[in-house]
Amino acid sequence: MPFIDVTLAEGRSPEQLRTLITKLTDAAVEAVGAPRESIRVVLREVPPTHWAAGDVTIAERRAARP
Known part of the structure; x- marks a missing residue:
């Protein structure tokens, strides 16, 4: 059972996060032949200040952009 754990900065739309889950699941199916229903994906969003x-x-990087 593949378990994919992704940490990313907050700020993406629900649609972007949903697409990420789908593409990660698809990649695991293709790469290791795991049954789709056995793949777990967890997205952890971290505040950009953390x-x-x-x-x-x-x-701070975002604030410094022109």
Whole structure:
């Protein structure tokens, strides 16, 4: 039973998240031949103020864009 766990910054639409679930499921079916009904997908959304790279949060990067 494949378990796909994805962490991403908040801000995507419900439609985008639904599409991501479908495409990840499709990829697991294709890659490992798992039955569709056995695939689990969890999306974890993190506030952009709680995710940083190089000591700069996503929120700070977004605010600095022109």
